[in-house]
Amino acid sequence: MKKGVFSLEPLSCPTCIKKIESTLSKMDGVQEVKVLFNSNKVRTQFDEEVVSADKIQETIVKLGYPVVSQKVS
Structure with a gap:
């Protein structure tokens, strides 16, 4: 299992959270978001x-949230 942290440009609304979490949690192989x-x-x-x-x-980018950096460990 790997852990990833993706830094985004500033999020503008709490609805963004649900959109990202919902989409990523449906991806095969993603255990936690x-x-x-x-x-x-x-x-x-x-x-x-x-x-x-x-x-x-x-x-994440396709959802409309630019990723500034990515860190995987």
Whole structure:
């Protein structure tokens, strides 16, 4: 299991949280998703054999939230 933290441009509304969490939690391989509204970060736990951090980032961007940086451990 890998942990990923994606830093986003500032989020404008709490609805953004539900949109991101709902979409990412439906992805195969994503075990956990938490959006931190005040720090503009998305924390994930995922199975790197099923889904890549780049694919998660791509999904966040497609939802309309630019990713500033990505950290995977």
